[in-house]
Amino acid sequence: MRIAIEDLSVVLAGRAVVAGVHLVAGEGEIAGLVGPNGSGRSTVLRTVYRHLRPRAGRVLLARALAQQPDVLVLDEPTNHLDVRHQVELLALLRAQRRTTLLALHDLNAAAAVCDRLHVLQHGTIVASGAPQQVLTPALLAAVFGVRAAVVEHPLTGDALIAYDHHTPAATPNQRQQLPEAVGET
Numbered sequence: 001m002r003i004a005i006e007d008l009s010v011v012l013a014g015r016a017v018v019a020g021v022h023l024v025a026g027e028g029e030i031a032g033l034v035g036p037n038g039s040g041r042s043t044v045l046r047t048v049y050r051h052l053r054p055r056a057g058r059v060l061l062a063r064a065l066a067q068q069p070d071v072l073v074l075d076e077p078t079n080h081l082d083v084r085h086q087v088e089l090l091a092l093l094r095a096q097r098r099t100t101l102l103a104l105h106d107l108n109a110a111a112a113v114c115d116r117l118h119v120l121q122h123g124t125i126v127a128s129g130a131p132q133q134v135l136t137p138a139l140l141a142a143v144f145g146v147r148a149a150v151v152e153h154p155l156t157g158d159a160l161i162a163y164d165h166h167t168p169a170a171t172p173n174q175r176q177q178l179p180e181a182v183g184e185t
Helices: 041-052 061-066 083-096 107-113 137-144
Strands: 003-012 015-025 030-034 071-075 099-103 116-121 124-129 148-152 159-163
Touching: 003 041, 015 030, 015 041, 015 099, 015 116, 015 124, 030 041, 030 107, 041 071, 041 099, 071 083, 083 099, 083 107, 107 159, 116 137, 124 137, 137 148
Parallel strands: 030 099, 030 116, 071 099
Antiparallel strands: 003 015, 116 124, 148 159
């Protein structure tokens, strides 16, 4: 099973919070949904939840995995876990190879576990593609407002983001609009 969202728009209290979103999680693929706070991640996930019709109410992730669903939709599953348990959970998700739509704040975790990333900003997808294609210094400055270098992880080869903690906010020139096409958008 795959997840395909085409031209999703959501209006709440007369305000468009998500507009024209297109995203895909192919069969057996982990697709990450990333973006700053207020970008529309939770709204997109809530819309997907409503269409998947869970068998029961809210369940623990372990129970959901034990039931072997075709699709997983997870909102910050590593939140409140220590580093070891974050790594174990993400490794388990990779090993399961189930179609998964996953929202994460930790961009390094997203780069390590996701086959494809969709980057939200102000309710629209501004970039989609493999983490190595999407997570660029320009995108990190424009969308997240941070200065960073993206290098190859020495152990895994994944994209690894090294944030500038001495000058964390990107300059106004670095926050200019993204180029028209970043990744597969």
